[in-house]
Amino acid sequence: GEIGENFLGELVNDAGLYIKISSPITEDFKQQEEKDLYRSLLALKIFNVSQQKPFILSLFKTLEEKKVKLSQVREILAFIEKFHFSFNAICSMRPSGIDKSYYTAAIQLLETTNKRDCQVVLDELQKRLQTRIPAKSIFINKFSELRYISKYTKNKKLIQYIFSYIESTKQTTNEFKPDRMTLEHILPQSSNTECVGLIGNLLPLGEELNKQAADKDFNIKIEIYKKSNFTLTKEFTKNRPQQWGEKEIIIRTKELAEYCYDSMWVRNQ
Template identity: 35%
Template sequence: MKIEANDKDIRDVFKLGYFKIPRFQRPYSWEKDEVENFWNDITKNNSPEYFIGSMVVYQDSKPYFGIVDGQQRLTTITLVLSAIRDAFIHLNQDDLAKGVHQYVEQPNIDNKNEFVLHSETSFPYLQNHIQSYKEQKIDLEVGSEEQKLKNAFELITKKLTEFAGLQEVTSLQLELMPTDKDPLSLLKRLRDKILSLKLVFIQLDNEDDAYLIFETLNARGRDLKSSDLVKNLLLKTIKNNSVSIDRPKQAWVSLVNKFDDIGETDALDNFILHYWISKQSYCTEKELFSKVKEHITSMEKADALLSDFENYGKLYCKMLHPNFFDWDNNEGSQSIKDSLIALNRFKVKQQSSFVLAALAAYEKKLFSLKVLKLTLKRVEYFHFIFNAITSQRSSGHIVSTYSKNAIKLSKANTSDEANIVVKELFKTLSSKIPHYEEFEVKFLELIFLKSRTKDRNIIKYCLNRLLPNTTSCFDIRSDALTIEHIVPQSDTNLSPELIGSIGNLLLVDQSTNAEKLRDKCLNDKLDYLRKSNYPLENNFLTDQFDGKAGSIEKRTKEIAKYLFENSRVS
């Protein structure tokens, strides 16, 4: 591997040729703090040659370079130069604007203008909205990958406006201002300071060396995620054979977009881990990349893995955000959706590999809708007891058990084989269920008051399970229901712990809560609910319930017993 390293300033770098952000690189990722820190560094430093680190590139074909390391800084510098150019345009200084613009866009050997920095992931927003000179700009919708670029450019423009005092300046006022403190002089000094920024320019011979350096930089503490490394490995291994479209890269972008669409951009690493331990082998997040790397021994394996990512990615997104997707309006589909929502509310991920495998088994027709519904319901009920109520310590054994059975399920070829795997899993999980006494103690500690809302979602889940599938008194949809205190929170005869306990709570629709039951005494509330066909018996609200401490405690324990008995895995 041949490596050349030289000191250069930004002026020299931008005149070397054209720089592209390769297919294995992630999009622009700097947030507000990083942009502000960079701005403060370059504006407040008085040194004529300020060092900003290194830049690693490889020669593609002269005069084109691929960027291995430094794309965040180079992109941000391009944003700053574009903002300075726009400021000169604002001041009607077209010559100065065009002078700066030559570092953003310059003619190639065919005398066709070409942007110095090429970025495929942010195309066409970066090119049309930021890099382009004024007459070329068009209105564009900002995608999720471009949003950080937009935020950074707007922040830099705001900072530049304040720095140079451009808020109300016109060209006439400019002529009357003293030199050296006028906006024009400030902009020129900033321009010169940007172009004088120093870096170590490290050049490699070819793209294969670039992939190797990319991994090495990560191993030495660079801030790269597992997904960055897996993307790098896949795109390195799968050679693109099309001139018009980079199919492997488009497949990866399609995967990223799935997570962007549901607002879970950061979930990609979790997906890859849960996919891996559901199909290949159990490992930790730290071991993941090395496992993937061992697996990718050919282009065919890399291609198959990328294809699998796309198929399983859709299922994982459905698992993360069930409400984002359309579901058939039947009891089975709605039950599956409810189980996925419940698991998200419990904030557990131990089961993710198996749930992903179960959804895939249904897609492959190894599970019927009924079997999938019962399987997910059992997983939901296990974690209701194990995590949501008794808060058992996270166990590697639970995760590895799920992984082992997920892998078996992924390899199953018939419905019988798939059903055997499910039975084995729940036999293991049933041995992990805490005793009822522990469950009851923790259940009695659940509280919902205006001042104590931490348990709200779990309490709503518990109360919702007491309701029948249909009722004539109100809208049964759990997201439309609110928690009502039977004995009001203003009552001073009971302790706050009793008033906020499940024994004093029930679910009603918002209208009933706010209008029909408001300010009513206990007997009037129960009478109204009885006449409205509210399922009082399902909610353990009998005629003996008097709203006193004894009846509230009794009802709490009855609900606890019912939920525990109807949640045990078998």
């Protein structure tokens, strides 16, 4: 209603809160339980989406007022992150109607008075967005268009995000803090093949190991990859094909796409 709309107007003008969610910094999220909120907000910044902002403002205001639990916030933010990763960052789909869903939920949240009602609003929003999750086939096609070479870096941050996401699903502990991640081309860029920039030809690697690998032969590179802290990179050395070329790159690109989609949308249902 009108009260909620007025509240929302005030929130959008609350510069402090707006900056906190739009350009998150670690200092604002000191507690261990808040780290996930920080990571989700940072991801949304990488995806360059803003439809969710009125809702997230409202969500954080509701959290400040203790009408919603931190765990509820963490859960819905994780969902929103996965949703926009798939819908915007990968598939670039038309967002008609999504603004309205967020706006409605933002206002309803500000008008709730207890945790149970808040949860109803969050569930309702999640249900609406769930109907818009892209089909797996579209996701795989779009995912296969991502590329990174030194002359074309537009997707670099997104690919690093994808590798961090995959790592997080494979890590059993929270201890893992990756070295600064660089993107290693298995088939060297100097090969000038069309598919060299595809994600199937990339591995996360620490800076030092990336320098060592350089343009070396595939079998020598494998020995270097074995020293990596990244689970994905270690796994690659265990199940590697005998040779590495276009066919292998295309197969692995599709496998990574399927893994991302399934781990986000299939196993959790």
